[in-house]
Amino acid sequence: MIAQLTSSERQYSAVILILLLMAGIAMAALGKADALGVQGVIVLLYSGVLLAFVLSSIDKPEPSEDRQANYYDDPIKVGIVLSMVWAVFGMFMGVWVAAQLAWPNLAFDAAWSTFGRMRPAHTTGVIFGFGGNALIATSFHVVQRTSRTRLAGQLSPWFVLMGYNLFCLLAVSGYFIGITQSKEYAEAEWYADLWLVIVWVTYLVLYIRTLARRKEPHIYVANWYFMAFIVVVAMLHIVNNLAVPVSWGHAKSYTIWPGVQDAMVQWWYGHNAVAFFLTAGFLGMMYYYLPKRAGRPIFSYRLSILSFWGITFFYMWAGSHHLHYTALPHWVQNLGMTFSVMLLVPSWASAGNALLTLNGAWHKVRDDATLRFMMVAAVFYGLSTFEGSFLAIRPVNSLSHYTDWTVGHVHAGALGWVALITFGSLYTLVPALWKRERMYSAALVEVHFWLALAGTLIYVFAMWNSGIIQGLMWRTYTEDNALAYSFVDSLLAMYPYYIARAFGGLLFLLGTIVGCYNIWMTVRMAPVTAQDHADLPDRRAAPGIAPSPAE
Amino acid sequence: MSELFHRKIERTAIGFVVAIIAAASVGGIVEIAPLFTIPDTVEEAPDMRLYTPLELAGRDIYVREGCYACHSQMIRTLSDEVERYGPYSLAVESKYDHPMLWGSKRTGPDLARVGGKYSDFWHVAHLSNPRDVVPESNMPAYAFLARTPLRMDDLGLRLAALRAVGVPYTDDMIENAAADAYGQATPDSSYSEGVTGRYGEKTQISAFDGVTTNVTEMDALVAYLQVLGRLTDVAYGRTAASEQAPDPDQ
Numbered sequence: 001m002i003a004q005l006t007s008s009e010r011q012y013s014a015v016i017l018i019l020l021l022m023a024g025i026a027m028a029a030l031g032k033a034d035a036l037g038v039q040g041v042i043v044l045l046y047s048g049v050l051l052a053f054v055l056s057s058i059d060k061p062e063p064s065e066d067r068q069a070n071y072y073d074d075p076i077k078v079g080i081v082l083s084m085v086w087a088v089f090g091m092f093m094g095v096w097v098a099a100q101l102a103w104p105n106l107a108f109d110a111a112w113s114t115f116g117r118m119r120p121a122h123t124t125g126v127i128f129g130f131g132g133n134a135l136i137a138t139s140f141h142v143v144q145r146t147s148r149t150r151l152a153g154q155l156s157p158w159f160v161l162m163g164y165n166l167f168c169l170l171a172v173s174g175y176f177i178g179i180t181q182s183k184e185y186a187e188a189e190w191y192a193d194l195w196l197v198i199v200w201v202t203y204l205v206l207y208i209r210t211l212a213r214r215k216e217p218h219i220y221v222a223n224w225y226f227m228a229f230i231v232v233v234a235m236l237h238i239v240n241n242l243a244v245p246v247s248w249g250h251a252k253s254y255t256i257w258p259g260v261q262d263a264m265v266q267w268w269y270g271h272n273a274v275a276f277f278l279t280a281g282f283l284g285m286m287y288y289y290l291p292k293r294a295g296r297p298i299f300s301y302r303l304s305i306l307s308f309w310g311i312t313f314f315y316m317w318a319g320s321h322h323l324h325y326t327a328l329p330h331w332v333q334n335l336g337m338t339f340s341v342m343l344l345v346p347s348w349a350s351a352g353n354a355l356l357t358l359n360g361a362w363h364k365v366r367d368d369a370t371l372r373f374m375m376v377a378a379v380f381y382g383l384s385t386f387e388g389s390f391l392a393i394r395p396v397n398s399l400s401h402y403t404d405w406t407v408g409h410v411h412a413g414a415l416g417w418v419a420l421i422t423f424g425s426l427y428t429l430v431p432a433l434w435k436r437e438r439m440y441s442a443a444l445v446e447v448h449f450w451l452a453l454a455g456t457l458i459y460v461f462a463m464w465n466s467g468i469i470q471g472l473m474w475r476t477y478t479e480d481n482a483l484a485y486s487f488v489d490s491l492l493a494m495y496p497y498y499i500a501r502a503f504g505g506l507l508f509l510l511g512t513i514v515g516c517y518n519i520w521m522t523v524r525m526a527p528v529t530a531q532d533h534a535d536l537p538d539r540r541a542a543p544g545i546a547p548s549p550a551e
Numbered sequence: 552m553s554e555l556f557h558r559k560i561e562r563t564a565i566g567f568v569v570a571i572i573a574a575a576s577v578g579g580i581v582e583i584a585p586l587f588t589i590p591d592t593v594e595e596a597p598d599m600r601l602y603t604p605l606e607l608a609g610r611d612i613y614v615r616e617g618c619y620a621c622h623s624q625m626i627r628t629l630s631d632e633v634e635r636y637g638p639y640s641l642a643v644e645s646k647y648d649h650p651m652l653w654g655s656k657r658t659g660p661d662l663a664r665v666g667g668k669y670s671d672f673w674h675v676a677h678l679s680n681p682r683d684v685v686p687e688s689n690m691p692a693y694a695f696l697a698r699t700p701l702r703m704d705d706l707g708l709r710l711a712a713l714r715a716v717g718v719p720y721t722d723d724m725i726e727n728a729a730a731d732a733y734g735q736a737t738p739d740s741s742y743s744e745g746v747t748g749r750y751g752e753k754t755q756i757s758a759f760d761g762v763t764t765n766v767t768e769m770d771a772l773v774a775y776l777q778v779l780g781r782l783t784d785v786a787y788g789r790t791a792a793s794e795q796a797p798d799p800d801q
Contacts, residue, residue, distance in 0.1 A: 101658065104682070104689045114691040116617025178615040182650055204568075211564040219561045231568055232575045239579070244715045246708045252611065254709075256716045259645035260593060261586045263653050268579050305557050312571055316578030325627035325794070326653060327642035329592055332582050339578070398629055402657040475631040483634055487660040488687050498689075 001074045002057035004067060009155050010058050016159065017054060020047035020166075027191065035177050036251040039191070042173055046166050071144045071537060073433055075157040079137030080426060080433070082165055083130055084516045087419075090125025091509040097122055098502035102495060112176040120175045120187040126414065127185065127277065129168045134422045135281040136161055136203070139226040141429060142288045143207060146223060147214030148538035156206045163199035167192055179251045183266050185273045186240050190253040193241040200237070204230050215538035221304045225284030228312055232276040240269035260327055268319040275315035278413065279381075282421050283311075283350055289425040290374045291357055294364060299356035303349045310346025314339050321392035324401060333394065340392030344385060351382035369442065369449040373424030376453060380416025384409060399471040404497070408463025415456040415508055423448065423515060430519050437529050440521035444514055451511030458504030466497035594643040599783040601647060601720060602775075603750045604706040604728040605735040605766075609775025611709070612768050613652065616693065623654030624663040624779065628794055637664035638786040647718045647782075659690055664780030671759050674773045697760055697769040703729040724749050736770040737763050753781070 002010060024047060027040025097118045100106045107113045144151060151157050171188035174180065180187040188196070207230055211219055243253035257265045291298050298304060320328060320336030355378050358365060365375050387409050391400050400406060427445055431438050439445055473493065476484040560566050586592050602610060613619070626632050628639045640663050645651045654661075669677075673684065678696060681688040706728035710720045724731070727745055734742025735756055743756045759773040780786075 100691070101689050104691055107691045109692055109694060111616075111695050114616065114693070116620050116691070119617060119620045175617075180615060180617065182614040182617070182619055182652065184655065208564045208568065217562055218558070219564060219567060224561070224567065227564075227568060228571050228575070231571050235572070235575065235579075244712050246705060246712045250705065250708070252709075254649040254712050254716050257650070258717060259648045259651050260642040261583065262649065262651040263645075264583055264586055266650070268583060302554065305554070309574060313574045313577065316575050317582065318578075320582060322655065323653075325629055326625050327640050327645070329586070329589070332586070335582060398627070401627075402623055402655070402661075406656065474635070475629070477631070483631060487635070488685060491658075491689065492687050495689075 001078070002054060003060050004063050004072070004074055005154055006062055007058070010054060013155055013158065014051060014054050014058065016155075017047045017051040021051060030249040031251070032249060034250050034252075035174070035179050036191070036249060038177055039170055039174060039179070039251060042170060043166070046169065050162060068150055069536065069539060070150065071535070072151040072154070072157065073141075075151075075161050076137045076140045076429075077433060079133050079140070079161050080430065080519070082161070083133035083137060083422075083426075084512075084519060086125055086129025086133060086168065087512050088509070088516060090122055090127075090130050091505070091512055093118055093122035093125055095502060095505045095509050098498065098505050102498040102502060111178070117175050117178065117180075120180060120184075121172050123185060124168065124171050124175070124187065126419075127273075128171070129165075131278065131281075131418055131422070132164060132168065133161075134426070135226075135229065135277075135285070136164060138285050138289075138425055138429065139207070139229075139281070141433070142220075142222050142226065142284065143210050144537070145535075146220035146288065147211060147216060149210065149213040149215055150537050151206065152209035152213055153206050156202055160199055160203045160206060163195070163202070167196045167199060170195070174251065181241070181243070181253065181255065183240060183255070184270055186237070186266075186269060189251050190241070190243050190245050191251070193237065193243075197234070197238060200230070200234050204234065220288075221298065221301075221308070222284045222287040224308050225280045225287065228308070229276050229281035229284065232272065232280070232312070232316075236269045236272050236276070240265055263323055263326070263328060264320060264332065267322040268316070271319035271322060272315055274413070275311065275318075278418050279315075280311065282418050285425045286350075286354055286374065286378065286421050289421075289428045290354055290371075290378070293368070293371045293374065293424070293428045294358055294361040296357050296359070296361050299353050299359070303353040307346040307349035307353065310343070310349065314343045314346060318343060318392065321397065322401075324394050324397040337392050337394055341389050344389040347385035347389075348382055351378050351385070354378035354381075369445040370424055370427040370439075373420050373427065373449055373452075376449075377417050377421035377424060380412060380420065380456070384413040384417060387412065399475070400467060403467035403470045404463045404494070405467025405471065408460050408467055411463065412456070412460045415452070415459065419508075419512075420452060420456075423452065426515075426519070430522055431526065432535070434523050434526075435529050436522055436526040438526060440518055440526045444518040448511045448514045448518070451507050451514065455504045455506070455508030455511060458507065459501050460504075462497040462500035462504060466494050466501075469493055469497075592642060593646055594641050594785060596641075596643040596646075596783040596785040598785070599643065599646070600751045600753070601718065601724075602778070602782075603731060603735055603746060603754060604703075604710060604724075605701075605732040605771050605774045606778050607709060607713075607775075608701055608703075608706060608732060608768075609771035609773070610652075612696070612772045613775060614650075618662075619652045619654045621654075621656060621658035621690070622660070622662045623657050624651075624661065625653035626661055626663050630794065632661070636661045637780065641786050644780070644783060644786060647713075649713060649716050649718070659688075662776070662779055666777045666779040666781040671757055671773050671777065672761065674776055675760050675769060678769065678772065693769075693772075696772055697767055699768045701732070701766045701768050701771050703732050703766065706732055721749075732771075733766055735774060736760075736766045 024040050024043030028037050031037030031040050100115050170192040179189050242256045245253040317339035320332045321340045324333050365371050470490050473485045473490040478484045626636045626640045677684045678693045680692045681690040707725045710725045710728050714720045730742045731746045734746045738756045747754050760769040
């Protein structure tokens with residue numbers, strides 16, 4: 001990996017890591033007894049280990065002159081590995097917290113292992129750890145292949161990837177020791193948020209510079225989605241995380257947004273984290289790997305345009321549907337509901353575009369579990385966006401809100417759509433990247449597919465049942481016009497479903513572990529392909545960019 | 552025509568990014584900015600008081616432990632919720648909340664008006680092991696709170712940070728934050744009077760965890776739970792009827 005960097009690039013990376021190391025020392029010194037001190041030590045160790053790695057290879061020979069003639073795939077490979085490591089961690093946390101709801105003593109009377117601290121470790125682990133790394137890795141791959149050019153930086157891809165993982169590590173380790181902003185899906189505290197801004201701006205600059213070097217006149221549709229993902233997540237992240245720390249020595253901060261405005265900002269963020277992290281980014285994946293695997297072009301260019309701009313415009317209005325019947329003014333609730341319903345059009349345009357792309361390739365869907373992963377993901381995308389629009393309607397929401405129905409809905413999207421499209425993409429990408437003929441075992445891909453599908457269905461059906469039962473019990477009146485059930489009555493009715501849900505999650509986790517093994521064995525054992533001369537950047541000079549050997 | 556336009560815009564990365572920012576900004580601006588300018592958004596509540604330092608410390612513990620993941624603090628305008636939990640929540644009741652803790656999931660019941668509903672003793676027993684009090688409960692045990700002394704030296708900094716984001720704490724309150732936290736959890740001490748003087752006569756002075764020799768995190772969390780829904784009485788004076796949940800038979 002280091003061998004691909006010139007000696008001056010290696011020195012730059014050492015300097016960056018030394019600066020980071022000093023930041024870690026400063027945090028540890030300022031934080032002292034506060035939890036911030038512990039976070040400083042984590043920064044210190046993280047940058048120290050990377051620095052030792054860089055220094056150990058700093059004297060290796062220079063890379064060959066023609067490195068520009070190849071795609072830059074090393075950061076992608078590391079990103080895939082990190083993504084799968086986070087997947088196992090995050091899903092394991094999910095199974096554990098799910099089991100705690102059925103058997104609360106599984107927290108073992110410790111503070112760090114209580115539900116409230118582990119739940120954000122689960123959500124951050126899977127969304128940002130697993131999902132985020134997969135998005136960074138696949139976006140690096142897609143932007144190079146669709147632009148027929150190498151990434152526009154040698155060091156910055158590493159900075160983005162490793163910097164992003166430092167953010168994830170700070171966030172998750174912080175939850176266990178009690179650091180959180182309590183904003184759902186934005187729990188990480190101010191210093192980690194600031195760090196993420198630096199990383200994210202680097203990511204955006206790298207992406208735009210790479211696109212600027214493209215050898216194709218048009219920017220391919222997958223890149224539209226990756227760009228929307230990068231740009232809008234930056235907007236959301238910055239606005240929602242504006243906060244004043246207690247002091248420079250405290251991990252704790254207070255958001256600048258008060259009460260009702262905070263609620264609106266938080267769910268504007270929260271819902272669009274779903275839209276631009278969990279939807280736009282993964283649609284970018286789908287628009288490249290699904291047609292690639294199916295061997296068919298995208299069904300409709302017009303549908304792509306319609307769905308892209310529909311999603312980018314409509315989604316940003318939808319967040320207030322998380323606040324129906326609350327103290328948020330009625331007009332905002334109605335706007336949120338209206339746009340949420342309208343969102344169904346661009347969402348189904350995307351899902352339909354994906355499924356119609358498979359016309360003429362359905363026999364492949366039958367035979368190839370990798371393509372089936374992506375097909376089922378598109379179906380789940382269609383189903384959960386329909387469910388989302390439905391749940392955003394005020395009277396429906398009066399029943400579903402605060403219940404497990406919401407949790408089921410999220411997991412239909414997160415497991416059925418996000419995770420399945422990721423696995424399908426990774427099974428397409430891994431052999432290509434490591435120059436293998438195929439995955440180590442097609443049978444294990446098949447096993448993973450059925451474990452994942454069964455796990456998702458069990459999970460979602462359990463949560464539909466428990467959510468609807470819970471919602472109905474809360475609002476049931478006796479003939480004397482009194483509430484029929486106490487809260488505890490409704491909790492007791494949940495236990496069977498909580499056990500079923502934990503079981504469904506366990507199946508999904510097992511599938512992921514099978515996937516990890518399969519990827520590992522592919523890298524180590526699968527037969528190597530002959531050099532593919534088509535998989536090289538176009539060496540024609542891009543308009544306006546002079547070829548320069550020093551690059 | 553529009554397709555031709557798109558053919559153009561997708562040839563430039565910067566132009567595309569600008570178009571994305573433009574399209575994505577509208578919704579947030581239209582929905583968020585007026586919440587600061589329309590006066591009806593947050594009601595008037597002249598009797599509204601601030602969290603005391605002890606209650607604030609308790610609130611920070613509530614945040615730290617992720618209680619909001621299972622407990623909402625937002626009673627919706629639905630009749631069954633009003634009957635179960637009390638008058639529906641008003642925006643003004645969280646006007647000093649940074650962040651708001653409205654929550655999104657009720658694995659446990661809503662806590663917006665739990666203050667005063669149970670005794671301090673009940674809360675301590677329940678937090679120490681919920682199943683001692685509610686055998687069916689699946690809430691984690693928080694026995695460690697009673698074993699952990701409350702950090703009080705930085706309470707002044709916390710109040711000052713909140714003042715920076717708009718909560719009207721006075722210099723006097725910030726200066727005496729640690730003493731007030733001690734005084735609120737130690738009845739009959741010389742510090743207790745200062746608390747009611749600064750935060751109002753209704754402030755509850757109590758040995759929340761039943762032990763007066765030290766101030767623990769349990770003291771702080773129970774003090775916070777006991778003030779939930781009691782910062783202002785304005786919600787009890789509202790007469791607007793809540794909505795009946797839609798009846799599928801009609």
